[in-house]
Amino acid sequence: MAKRRNWSQEEVHYALALYLVTDFGRFHSRNPDVINLATQLGRTPSAVALKLSNLAALDASIPQKGMANASNMDRQVWIEFLANPNNVLKAYEHQSLSPPAEPTVEFDFTAASERRVETTQRVGQSFFRKIILTSYRKRCALTGIEETRLLNASHIVAWKDDPQNRINPSNGICLNALHDRAFDQHLITFDENYKMIIADYLPVRARQELERVETGKLKLPSRFLPDQRFLEQHRRAFNEKTEGI
Numbered sequence: 001m002a003k004r005r006n007w008s009q010e011e012v013h014y015a016l017a018l019y020l021v022t023d024f025g026r027f028h029s030r031n032p033d034v035i036n037l038a039t040q041l042g043r044t045p046s047a048v049a050l051k052l053s054n055l056a057a058l059d060a061s062i063p064q065k066g067m068a069n070a071s072n073m074d075r076q077v078w079i080e081f082l083a084n085p086n087n088v089l090k091a092y093e094h095q096s097l098s099p100p101a102e103p104t105v106e107f108d109f110t111a112a113s114e115r116r117v118e119t120t121q122r123v124g125q126s127f128f129r130k131i132i133l134t135s136y137r138k139r140c141a142l143t144g145i146e147e148t149r150l151l152n153a154s155h156i157v158a159w160k161d162d163p164q165n166r167i168n169p170s171n172g173i174c175l176n177a178l179h180d181r182a183f184d185q186h187l188i189t190f191d192e193n194y195k196m197i198i199a200d201y202l203p204v205r206a207r208q209e210l211e212r213v214e215t216g217k218l219k220l221p222s223r224f225l226p227d228q229r230f231l232e233q234h235r236r237a238f239n240e241k242t243e244g245i
């Protein structure tokens with residue numbers, strides 16, 4: 001019988017990168033992305049699929065959807081990702097179908113660094129978007145719109161205001177372009193129960209357009225609930241703007 005091989009830290013980085021952008025229903029050995037990563041790592045697709053399920057058990061914000069036997073290495077990599085996503089971001093880039101246009105380099109998220117390609121591009125923005133859209137099943141959390149060209153991965157606490165949490169999945173909500181813009185401008189916010197609050201100083205027509213939603217309450221994601229600490233910070237900025245009008 002083949003000797004069991006423990007997962008290295010680097011391999012778990014690769015597995016976590018795949019986990020973050022993969023629907024729960026695709027944690028299986030027939031998923032082409034699982035097969036591709038298994039080939040890269042020299043492991044079986046079943047082993048990679050099992051690792052994805054183990055990683056799912058580490059999201060404490062939702063009912064556990066994975067097997068409760070994640071390793072200490074899994075936990076270490078998860079904590080590291082939330083503090084500094086560099087290694088997981090690099091793993092994501094390396095296993096992407098479209099390789100990066102330039103060699104992967106180290107990024108200092110705590111210093112709000114950015115890199116230049118043909119135009120200035122926020123580091124990890126596309127990765128964050130894919131994580132958030134996956135978590136929200138590619139639907140706007142307010143309207144249910146499923147056209148991805150109209151959807152944005154909205155940061156709760158702005159990219160520029162909290163570099164450490166730029167790619168934290170709990171710092172994001174999937175919103176359509178209109179509500180994303182209003183949220184970014186602190187014209188709307190959400191209370192502790194995820195109910196939308198609209199600034200009362202907005203013109204009637206603008207309020208009517210923003211109120212064109214199914215319930216006015218966020219439909220929660222399959223994973224990575226919006227962090228209440230981030231929502232509270234957003235509400236403070238919303239209130240400060242309202243008071244300043």
